[in-house]
Amino acid sequence: MASIIELKNIYKNFYTDEGEILVLKDVNLALERGKILGILGPSGSGKSTILNILTKLLQPTSGEVQIEGEIGYMFQKDHLLEWRTIMDNITIGLEIQHKVTTKALERIEHLLKIYGIWEFRNRYPKELSGGMRQRVALIRTLATDPDVLLLDEPFSALDYQTRLMVSDDIYKIIRQENKDAILVTHDISEAI
Numbered sequence: 001m002a003s004i005i006e007l008k009n010i011y012k013n014f015y016t017d018e019g020e021i022l023v024l025k026d027v028n029l030a031l032e033r034g035k036i037l038g039i040l041g042p043s044g045s046g047k048s049t050i051l052n053i054l055t056k057l058l059q060p061t062s063g064e065v066q067i068e069g070e071i072g073y074m075f076q077k078d079h080l081l082e083w084r085t086i087m088d089n090i091t092i093g094l095e096i097q098h099k100v101t102t103k104a105l106e107r108i109e110h111l112l113k114i115y116g117i118w119e120f121r122n123r124y125p126k127e128l129s130g131g132m133r134q135r136v137a138l139i140r141t142l143a144t145d146p147d148v149l150l151l152d153e154p155f156s157a158l159d160y161q162t163r164l165m166v167s168d169d170i171y172k173i174i175r176q177e178n179k180d181a182i183l184v185t186h187d188i189s190e191a192i
C-alpha cells in the first residue's frame with residue numbers, strides 16, 4: 001500500500017558543549033493512507049525530534065524523508081490566542097497563507113457546526129472548557145485542509161476524564177474527515 005510519509009534509515013545527532021548525542025539511530029517508519037500511526041516512547045527518547053524532522057524544522061544527520069502532501073501540526077497545548085475570537089483563531093493559518101477564500105470559510109462553517117463549536121464562534125478561548133479548546137485547535141489544524149495530521153501529545157494537558165472524552169472525539173473527527181495521522185505520545189493508553 002502507498003505510504004504518505006516514509007522515514008528511511010534516519011540518524012540524528014546533536015552537538016553540544018558536552019559532546020555528541022545520538023538521538024535517533026536507524027529509525028524507519030511508514031504511514032500508509034487511511035491509517036493512524038502511533039509513536040510511543042518515554043520522555044527524551046526523540047519523539048519531538050522525529051516530528052521536527054517531518055515538519056522540516058530539523059534536518060536528519062542522514063537518511064531519507066519522503067512526504068506526500070501537506071502536513072497539519074497539532075501541538076500539546078492548544079496555543080489559542082486569548083485576544084482573538086474562536087473564529088479568528090481558527091482562520092489564523094489561512095490568513096498567514098493568504099488563503100481566506102469563500103470555499104475555505106464554508107468548510108470551516110461546516111466543521112464548526114458538525115463538531116458543536118458554531119454557537120461559540122464569536123466567544124473567546126477563556127470561555128471554553130479544556131476539551132472544547134482542544135477541539136477548536138483541531139479545527140484550526142483542519143482549516144487549511146492538510147493531507148496528514150501530526151498530533152504531538154495532544155491530550156496531555158487535559159485532566160484524565162476530559163482526556164478520555166476528547167481523545168475519542170478527536171479520533172472520530174480524524175476518521176470522519178478522512179485524514180491520515182501520526183500520534184506521538186509517552187502514554188500507552190493514549191496510543192492504544
Ligand SMILES: Nc1ncnc2c1ncn2[C@@H]1O[C@H](COP(=O)(O)OP(=O)(O)OP(=O)(O)O)[C@@H](O)[C@H]1O
Binds near residue numbers: 014021041042048050
Ligand atoms: N537542539 C538540541 N540540542 C541538543 N540536544 C537536543 C536538542 N533537541 C533535543 N535534544 C536532546 O535529544 C533528546 C531527545 O529529545 P526529544 O525532545 O526529541 O525527546 P522527546 O521524546 O520528544 O521528549 P519529551 O517527551 O520530553 O518531549 C533529549 O535527550 C534532548 O535533550
